[in-house]
Amino acid sequence: MDEGGLTENELGAVFTCGAWSVQGGRFLVGIARDKYGTRITVCVCLVMVLCGSVLVATSASDNLAGMCFGMLFLGMGSGAQLCVQPVAGLFPEATSTAMASLSGAFQLSGLVFLACSFVAGAGAGRFGAYMGHAGLVALLFVFSLKALPMGVSFEPEERPPERPVAEDENEAAAKDDVDSNKKPPTRTPRHFGTSRGHLLTCDEFIGLVLWFSVMVTPSQYYVLSVGYQLERKGDADGAFSRAFSLLYGFSAPLAPLAGACADTLGVAFAQFLATLLSLVGYAVLFVDAPLSAQYVGMASYSVGRMFLFATFFANIGRRFGYTHYGALVGVGMLASAVLSMLQYPMFQAALESRANLRLMNVVCVVCAAACLPYCAWLGARERREWRGARQRAPADANAA
Numbered sequence: 001m002d003e004g005g006l007t008e009n010e011l012g013a014v015f016t017c018g019a020w021s022v023q024g025g026r027f028l029v030g031i032a033r034d035k036y037g038t039r040i041t042v043c044v045c046l047v048m049v050l051c052g053s054v055l056v057a058t059s060a061s062d063n064l065a066g067m068c069f070g071m072l073f074l075g076m077g078s079g080a081q082l083c084v085q086p087v088a089g090l091f092p093e094a095t096s097t098a099m100a101s102l103s104g105a106f107q108l109s110g111l112v113f114l115a116c117s118f119v120a121g122a123g124a125g126r127f128g129a130y131m132g133h134a135g136l137v138a139l140l141f142v143f144s145l146k147a148l149p150m151g152v153s154f155e156p157e158e159r160p161p162e163r164p165v166a167e168d169e170n171e172a173a174a175k176d177d178v179d180s181n182k183k184p185p186t187r188t189p190r191h192f193g194t195s196r197g198h199l200l201t202c203d204e205f206i207g208l209v210l211w212f213s214v215m216v217t218p219s220q221y222y223v224l225s226v227g228y229q230l231e232r233k234g235d236a237d238g239a240f241s242r243a244f245s246l247l248y249g250f251s252a253p254l255a256p257l258a259g260a261c262a263d264t265l266g267v268a269f270a271q272f273l274a275t276l277l278s279l280v281g282y283a284v285l286f287v288d289a290p291l292s293a294q295y296v297g298m299a300s301y302s303v304g305r306m307f308l309f310a311t312f313f314a315n316i317g318r319r320f321g322y323t324h325y326g327a328l329v330g331v332g333m334l335a336s337a338v339l340s341m342l343q344y345p346m347f348q349a350a351l352e353s354r355a356n357l358r359l360m361n362v363v364c365v366v367c368a369a370a371c372l373p374y375c376a377w378l379g380a381r382e383r384r385e386w387r388g389a390r391q392r393a394p395a396d397a398n399a400a
Helices: 008-036 038-058 064-075 078-090 094-108 111-147 168-180 195-203 204-231 239-250 252-265 267-286 291-320 325-340 342-353 354-370 372-399
Strands: none
Touching: 008 038, 008 064, 008 078, 008 204, 008 325, 008 342, 038 064, 038 078, 038 111, 038 168, 064 239, 064 252, 078 094, 078 291, 094 252, 094 291, 111 168, 111 239, 168 342, 204 239, 204 267, 204 291, 204 342, 204 354, 239 252, 239 291, 252 267, 252 291, 267 291, 267 354, 267 372, 291 325, 342 354, 354 372
């Protein structure tokens, strides 16, 4: 993308196409996963990624439509992540940790574009870099045909579906919690086993989707605008922009920490950290400070964004189960994709004046701050559930 030919606004449109398909495309992928199973859905996603790589490789540098559709198809690869996330159900005592680790791997995939840029700059050109990527995707397609399950579950067929923790294991886990008080009880959440309609309309899912949608919009705007903002702050040679790409990608190893927080302290606390870290990233970009201060802001944002997506997926798996996982994630991602379309007009406004640029940063801070009460509400609900489980544990043990 460094060849010229597209204006700043057109590059923003290309980014928006990719960002929208990463989120909005998961609605269709989620529905398909629930209906057609993991293997078929993942393979279709990989074919679309392959087409996107070929389009980016072969489109002229000033071909806006080719670049937009290329990024649109590349973004559909995120659907493969959605399909394999239910493997976390194989780890009932560390579901969120496993789920967050997958989210970290997805964030690490952001380095693929940086790698393609290096390969292109080393002499292969955009054609060589992205056609090479297409070849790797083709190999992954073959592997997926062999390794992935046909159905929606990764559990062996003889094991009953949608029972991440057996009843006797629940009793033992609750008893251990009474003795040690080291982690939340692992009783099956009340939403497990209910209908898809109930899950989609319950207050907890609606709250989760609202939190995620409001948080994603400034998060996407940050990625879209950070290069331009750093340049305005003095990053003439693009060193800080490259540092952001590295910080963004290499924050992935911290992903299991997000899951561990959810497993031990609750999803509300993990989501609070995601909100707070993102807020700090937006605030540092807003304040007038030495350019070096942006390292702190970029690092905080990168970890916060990783926590944001990791805890969204972990919340659904931990509190709603995997029977309707595709539909639930798909609805949440579609809602966030629709709202995050605001990122493009926000960026256009920011390009008009320095005052508008500062105003958009204020909007980002306010959006993150507005989500803190939701985290408190969810935390209060989790604590009530834990107290109830601990109170029932002695009676259940005596009855046994």
